[in-house]
Amino acid sequence: MKRDARAALGVFDSGLGGLTVVRALREALPHEDIIYLGDTARVPYGTRAPETVVRYAMACANHLVARDVKALVIACNTVSAVAPERLRVELDLPVLGVxxxxxxxxxxxxxxxxxxxxxxxxxxxxxxxxxxxxxxxxxxxxxxxxxxxxxxxxxxxxxxxxxxxxxxxxxxxxxxxxxxxxxxxxxxxxxxxxxxxxxxxxxxxxxxxxxxxxAHAVALEVANFLEGRELLREASHGPGSIQLLVTDRPKSFDDTASRFLGSVTNGAEQVDL
Amino acid sequence: MKRDARAALGVFDSGLGGLTVVRALREALPHEDIIYLGDTARVPYGTRAPETVVRYAMACANHLVARDVKALVIACNTVSAVAPERLRVELDLPVLGVxxxxxxxxxxxxxxxxxxxxxxxxxxxxxxxxxxxxxxxxxxxxxxxxxxxxxxxxxxxxxxxxxxxxxxxxxxxxxxxxxxxxxxxxxxxxxxxxxxxxxxxxxxxxxxxxxxxxAHAVALEVANFLEGRELLREASHGPGSIQLLVTDRPKSFDDTASRFLGSVTNGAEQVDL
Known part of the structure; x- marks a missing residue:
């Protein structure tokens, strides 16, 4: 399937820690739109069984696929350890782990x-x-x-x-x-x-x-990957946006998110998976 | 139901941290046999939904009830916050939270x-x-x-x-x-x-x-409770034993268990719930 260079990058994590990957992606790829999904209702994944992690990861990935992302970045070590192959096979979409x-x-x-x-x-x-x-x-x-x-x-x-x-x-x-x-x-x-x-x-x-x-290493690979596939969003479109989605809104969301993202957030939308 | 003073005390926790309660119980009640169940396969409970915590707690409690304990001590703050009433109602057994x-x-x-x-x-x-x-x-x-x-x-x-x-x-x-x-x-x-x-x-x-x-506070209440109900094991039976049960055997089990228990363990039995 031919992807659209104007589509956003999808990034997901079990919580908010993966925003450090968004920060690195923003530095490496200033013109890309990024949609970040933090599964804050079910964080942390690290203590779940591998099959549960795969199931949660699939739910996150499907949510982002429904938003027409052009590639998926797994900003979570737990998911990256067990799920990338499964996601690649089932989604027919470029999937990069961390x-x-x-x-x-x-x-x-x-x-x-x-x-x-x-x-x-x-x-x-x-x-x-x-x-x-x-x-x-x-x-x-x-x-x-x-x-x-x-x-x-x-x-x-x-x-x-x-x-x-x-x-x-x-x-x-x-x-x-x-x-x-x-x-x-x-x-x-x-x-x-x-x-x-x-x-x-x-x-x-x-x-x-x-x-x-x-986080920096994965951002560089994403940049190379998009460039190789001619999927980079053109600079003429201006600076990319960052959209934050969470499955639960932790009390100190803004503080924590800003700390990992390295800049002030403009809030997050709560979604059900 | 009349309980037997010679029966053991049942203590459970999501993991091994509750062994600090066993240590305090051992000091307060040197003649009691203690069976400790650590649900190490599903630790930590703190990130689970309350209904899941109740379900896990019920499984731990039922396992100890099947071993004929005379009272249950919940050595876990997460379970103590959501489950004691439910356990009391369903088990018809003295249940003390932490x-x-x-x-x-x-x-x-x-x-x-x-x-x-x-x-x-x-x-x-x-x-x-x-x-x-x-x-x-x-x-x-x-x-x-x-x-x-x-x-x-x-x-x-x-x-x-x-x-x-x-x-x-x-x-x-x-x-x-x-x-x-x-x-x-x-x-x-x-x-x-x-x-x-x-x-x-x-x-x-x-x-x-x-x-x-x-941990010390719950041990004192358990001691008072057993004394009030004439459920103390007699000193003539000699020092009480400590039996450890776990649902998964973490790699560094002996080190960690000894640290929380304050004495060397003689191993643990693995059980399924």
């Missing part, structure tokens, strides 16, 4: 073939990153480190100061000991902590260490 | 009628503590403070040092400003952080502040 781009960027950046991953306990346990890195190069060893404090730190907006600094150092320690030269931030919440993680990693591992923000 | 005892102890301890509660965002949002405190005394004002970092800190075993100290201070600040003289630790994970929270609270509010550990 794990593979980060893993490919890490594989391209490492010089000593040792990659570290910071992510939630669920993502680390899923083994999705080692698999995705191995798909890019079997020579690379991947060291996973669950970092459970980083999500609440990002959600609370505690992104500077001693608490996040000391937490980051504690999680980086095993990665430093393993001698990694690349660290993937494998959770959509972590870009908010990028500056502090990068600074502490350089202090502990050295100036040569590369931190891969997977 | 919220009411903590709230009553706080109401008894406050001298200026201002009580603070530290709990998860879900428990604070449920309004269960203000309701339970008001049931004890309508004169008391209850100030709730969500403390999302404390659960991962307890689970990671980060209970001393700067990270928990600074996190605790940040959560205590609004409670200190509100002028509370009693603080309830309204989450089964928090007893691990009792020493650091008490120290910082005394520093910020004054030596007169009282910290209520709800």
């Amino acid at each position: 794990i593979e781009p980060g893993a490919r960027a890490a594989a391209a950046a490492t010089k000593n073939f040792k990659v570290g991953v910071l992510a939630t306990a669920g993502t680390i346990a899923s083994g999705a990153y080692p698999r995705a890195v191995a798909a890019a190069s079997t020579r690379i060893e991947t060291v996973g480190q669950p970092a459970p404090l980083l999500v609440p730190l990002a959600e609370e907006g505690w992104v500077t100061g001693d608490v996040p600094r000391l937490a980051a150092r504690r999680y980086l320690e095993p990665l430093a000991e393993a001698g990694v030269d690349v660290i993937v931030l494998g959770c959509t919440h972590y870009p908010l902590l990028f500056p502090i993680i990068e600074r502490e990693a350089k202090d502990m591992i050295g100036e040569h260490v590369t931190i891969i923000d997977s | 919220i009411e005892p903590g709230a009553r102890a706080a109401a008894a301890a406050t001298k200026n009628f201002k009580v603070g509660v530290l709990a998860t965002a879900g428990t604070i949002a449920s309004g269960a503590y203000p309701r339970a405190v008001a049931a004890a005394s309508t004169r008391i004002e209850t100030v709730g403070q969500p403390a999302p970092l404390l659960v991962p800190l307890a689970e990671e075993g980060w209970v001393t040092g700067d990270v928990p100290r600074l996190a605790a201070r940040r959560y205590l600040e609004p409670l200190a400003e509100a002028g509370v003289d009693v603080i309830v630790l309204g989450c089964t994970h928090y007893p691990l952080l009792f020493p650091i929270i008490e120290r910082e609270a005394k520093d910020m509010i004054g030596e007169h502040v009282t910290i209520i550990d709800s």
